[in-house]
Amino acid sequence: AGRGTAPANTSAKSDFTTVTIVTPATESDHGWNQMGLAGAKAAAKATSLTLTSDTNVGYDNTQTILTQAAQKSGVGFVIAHASGFGQAAASANAKTGVPFLITDVPTAQVKDKIGVITFSAQQGGYLAGIAAAMTTKTNKLGIAISADDVNWFTMSGGFIAGAKSVNPSIHVDVAYIGAAAYDDSAGGKKVVQQLIAAGDDVIFGMGDGATVGYVAAVDEANQAGNKVKYIADIGDVSDLVTNPNEVLTSVLWVFDGAYSQAINDIKAGKFATAPYNLDLKNGGIKLQKTADMTSDITAATTKAQKGIEDGSITVPDTSTKADLTALLNG
């Protein structure tokens, strides 16, 4: 049994005019989708290509959509911008021959066909942890996670390690909304309220739509007289809060460089020879600068960044919930 090989004309072309990005949700998430689109825009501009995008396609019909995206005229590269798109991208590539960029799965890399973007998210988390530990008054930090997502586990792990590097006895709570509650803002709000009730005064929140709920909980708590700071991830949320001061910082993910690199590699015929990684070193991951990031904090994080870059600091890589729990308890 088995099906025949893919059509013959399926090798990557270098003379394409259009790059396309497919994202699961809309641009308005203040996070993953927003930053991905922004990165794609910047990269298309830098490489003088046209960008088309299919946003908000969800996760349920990806195979077809990715195939369709690749079949559009002029398209020579598709960015499948979601951790769940990997397998579907492989099939779509097999059908169409157009190279895809997928996320998170280094082993899926196939030269000229499937490029992989990876994240050293734990590095950003580490810096955020330092900032949080230096800000907290209660010595209690909270992490809110909206879904069982590998990047959120690694980033949380880095956060815990960073915080403990400042103060080994610091207490960190981790709360989950649900296995796939990326957009559950009501759940996010409830979870963060519980964290605040438990005495946590710096909250690190990871989620798409759920972020709205996290921020709401922090905002309300502050209006009720608490002093709680919020750390965002991936994107910038300062326009969501009443008072920008409530946001301590954000672990920003900047895709511009990685995407440009991938496009240039295709043109040069060496696409997907190595993963496209976002880390502190290449500026793919960085802390957002805010007024709250005092010079002390900035100094500490800069120092840590150096340490990470030169290898003197190793950040744990907790890619599963079990790893994270182990790190938290031990």
Place this chain on the structure above:
Amino acid sequence: MSASPTLAPAAGVISLSGITKAFPGVIANDDISLDILNGQVHCLLGENGAGKSTLISILAGMQFPDSGSIAIDGVPVTIGSPKAAMKFGIGVVHQHSTLVPSLTVLENLMLGEGGLMLKEKRAASRLEELSGLLGASIDPNILASDLALGQQQQVEIAKAMWTGSRLLILDEPTSMLTPSAIESLGESMSRLKAEGLGIVFITHKLREAYTMGDCVTVLRGGRKVGELTPERMKSLTEAEAQAEILRAMFGDDLAAAGSIESAAELAGATEAAPEASRVDVTGRPVRLQVAGVTSVGKSMDVSVTDISFSIHEGEIFGIAGIDGHGQAGLAEVLSGQRAIASGTISLEGADITRLGVRSRQEKGVRYVTDDRLHEGTVGNLSVAINLLLKRIGMAPFWRFGQINKTAVNDEAKRLITQYTIRTPSPSTRVGTLSGGNIQKVLLARELGHGARVVVVNKPTYGLDLKSVRLVHDLLRAFAADGGCVVLISTELDELIELSDRIGVISRGSIVGTVQNDGGPDVAERVGHYMIGGRAHDND
């Protein structure tokens, strides 16, 4: 054209004139005019589908006439809804119970009242007042489902009078009642009549019409075909009145039905007299033996306990009893529809206790249910399929599980002809047939192809005289061919007319058996058991 212009002194009158109401394919009421006077019992007679219920549902505001008008005390009115009918003081006891079983008597009575708050105190005192009038006392806080049938009817009447009725309409109120309950209903009616209320009374039984009614209107095919004014009623003897009514009801058809006397007799219009030529079956072999059967059931109402009897070849065994005393349970136990907790049933010596519906069916045990519309037939399937409903999957109609349409159709046509079922075609949906014809479909299905024992439950319930006669003939012919019949009925006349023996069921047990020897006291003896007497003699 309209009813005779008798003007009862100081009594109001509701007059209907030219009422016409058509349903798709039938004109249920065709230009009917009549006057209903206060202080009179106005009987409405007619065969099934004559349009009686339709006419009163127009009076009750449940249907709107296509044309015609209604006037109360000479003032034209529109009765647009049941509420409007109530406002005019028209109360209705419908053919089917309208009590909500899960509500208490009092709640049922208050249902539909205006105003925000429930006025329980006032309602209770009003109920007491009405109870006096009806000659019944009912616990207002008991659930409607816990009432006996006769009591339910009294509550229905009380409910109909709740709004201070000037007109009470009773649609076939006696079909579910025992003789004594019918008697007390008659008493209630005379009391209400004396209070000045008008009463419309619908029945299929001519004797009731004569004894309880002051005047009679006969409908046929939606038209008014005859009437007896109070004066005329008084001037006629019972037999004369009946003859006149029957002539109006059936007109030329009467010739087909035989003489007036026999038609009337079959309808239970005269004293039932069992045929003299009844054969003695006791010498024949026993076909069905029921020994100590107790059913698995939740409520007293439906289960049976420790029932034993045996039936001989060619025998009709009647089961008498007040409705709801385990008749349905008995029928279901025999047909295999209800599980048995203890006891045995054997057919011709073979134990069939553990067999299910289908195996018993194949062995020749058949059941004609009393719920012909929802249980006995599937309304949206064709007549043909309904005729073969109990032989689904059997050769030659199904081969290798696949239907053989020609065979099905041929068999259906055969049965339709044999049992003279009136249907446009075998493919007509059975739900569109008339009640009598649906009953024929059931009988055709159950009586043929190797039936040994057939259990029939209220086979003539709600049917008109002609249909009743037909069903009786079919059952008698079946028994004459050696078949066994378990005839469950609430009509004593019917039982006496058909049965060889009559068992009386009460609270799920057979409390006594009466040999139908043709003696004049059979009814009395059965009645004795029904009222609660215990069996001393067993035969």
Place this chain on the structure above:
Amino acid sequence: MLASIGETVGEQSGVLNLGIEGMMLMGAYFGYVVALTTHSTWLGMLGGLLAGAITSLVLLVLNVWLGLNQIVLGIAITAAGGGITTVLYDQIYSKTSPRIPTDNWKVPGLSDIPVVGHSLFSQPAMFWVSLLLAVIIAWFLVRTNWGLSIRAAGQKPSSLDAAGGSVMRTRSQAVLLGGMLSGLGGAYLSVLATNAFTPFMTNGLGYIAIVVTMLSRGKILRVVIVSLLYGLTIAVGTVLQLTSLDVPTDLITMLPYIVVMIVLLIFGRDVNNSPVLGAPYTRGAR
């Protein structure tokens, strides 16, 4: 809880509303929009209530009046509720996801009561309002003619009709009330609980409401208890999370449903709903 109370009234009258999820979403979205534009939480709640009511009109006209299939309509309403709110939200607000300014919602007067007042009446004010509503509605169902009519419409509509009541009017009121309460419940989620709207934010709560209703078997008091129990299982879930045990998140999400199933298996077997639940009523149908 609000939604379940609404559903209970509906089911008592013989209307099975599978569209609650859609009604809640409509309530949530329009409550949000109103609160956002008027800066008033009260008006927002009212907006949600109205949106729920308007959505229930679909069910009212097509099912109660015209007698169309309730299950199909329920699914349609859920689909439409989700679709409409998401399309509109994406169209109008998704770029900015504005939040409703928090004015700590207080029961006027009550929250000024020293000590107890603040804790009891400021945050979970809506809880008390719901409780009050529950009590009022329970009282109405048992004590008034209206309640009697609702119960009769669910048990035996022909009786109500014959008794001069209007099945159509009674069921209409019940459906409308159900819609309002669902809408209010939805608005609570967006206007009070989150101060924001996110697509599909009800997350199956509508179905939970139906389950709660079924478990409560028509008794409002039980709705309250069951709702609280449900809330408790969720809270237990979150506590489990905070204890940092390695419990699969999915298990925690599943918990309330598993509890429901166990309850059903052990106690709820003979859940007897209204006998005519789901069946439209047409006068004189045979």
Place this chain on the structure above:
Amino acid sequence: MTTTDTSTESPDGITTEITPLEDEAELVTSRSSSGRRAIDIVVRSIVPIVLALIVAALILLALGKNPLQFYGAIIENGLVGQNWENSLVMMTPLLLVAIGLIVVFRGQLWNLGYDGQFLLGGVVVAGLAPQLIAATSPGIAYLVLTLAAIAVAAAWTIIPAWLKAFFGTNEIITTIVMSTIGVGLTNILIEYVFQNPAVRTPQSRAIDPGDMLPYIPGTQVPIGLIVALLVAVIFQFVLSRTSFGLRLDVFGSSAKAARHVGINSRTMTIVLFLISGGLIGLAASMDIFGQWGYMRTNWNPSYGNAIMPFVFLARLSPVGAIPFIAFYSVFATGGTIAAQESGVSVDFLQIVVALILVFMTVTEYVGTKRDLGQSYLPDELKDAMRKPLNALTGRMRK
């Protein structure tokens, strides 16, 4: 044609509400009336879709979008080029799920737990296929795991079926609850049992593309489609021509009648649920083997919700469902990108589906009333409207 002088002709073409149609009822229907009936059915099926599309277009206009562009994009992305193949791929699981629903719906049982059943069936295939293929051969894996998926999905209906059969517990609610649990369980299985260790996202190992179900020769459509079409034909036959189908119809029409005829309603309930779940499991297997090759957490295509209206539009006929499902497949395949290009949310498709549902019920209503020659408005409503009207005319006369 047979007997007597029956006064009234029964109105033909009655299909009340959404009751199953019985071929047997057409035994002796005359040619002309069956032709009219066929036309009638086609009209009643197409009209709701057309109306829904028109209203959807109006909504798009109201939102300031170009409906022509939207529908054009659907056709382009759903049919043109190789897209028709994509649509056919999507059709496979949809059709199988539809048949799974048709079977229970005909028995008047409501299995709304399709999501959980589908995912559990799918996760068994996705989780075990790579190893099994490696250990044996793809052919054996197809067979064994398809049976396993059928068994697992069917098993997931047992509790609701049992509760319904023995205690009468409302199956709508129990299936929904079980579905939610099934969805969660699927996620747990993927994360804790079938997790692909090489991948950092929670997903199962993938079947090698070469080991997936073969394509129908000359296309890129897996042979699962043929399985689905075959199943449709078989079930059409079973439901309309066999004794089982008739028993099912009797059971669906009236539980009382079923008992009377000797159909064991408990067995029937459980059998129907098992068949329904089994078909949904088959759909999952064909979808995983044919299209996806793996599963990841939180994936829920919810095929059941999507095809719900079409199941009814097809009047619960498996073969009748084929064109509708094909229509929807094109619509959904093209719809995501079309919505995207027109600038509306993908969830706009949900509105269209809801509109079809609503118009379907309305069309059905109008049709039934017309058949019976009844007025379109219930009496009570007419009464309510008549009163103000009378008052008005009364006033005018004065």
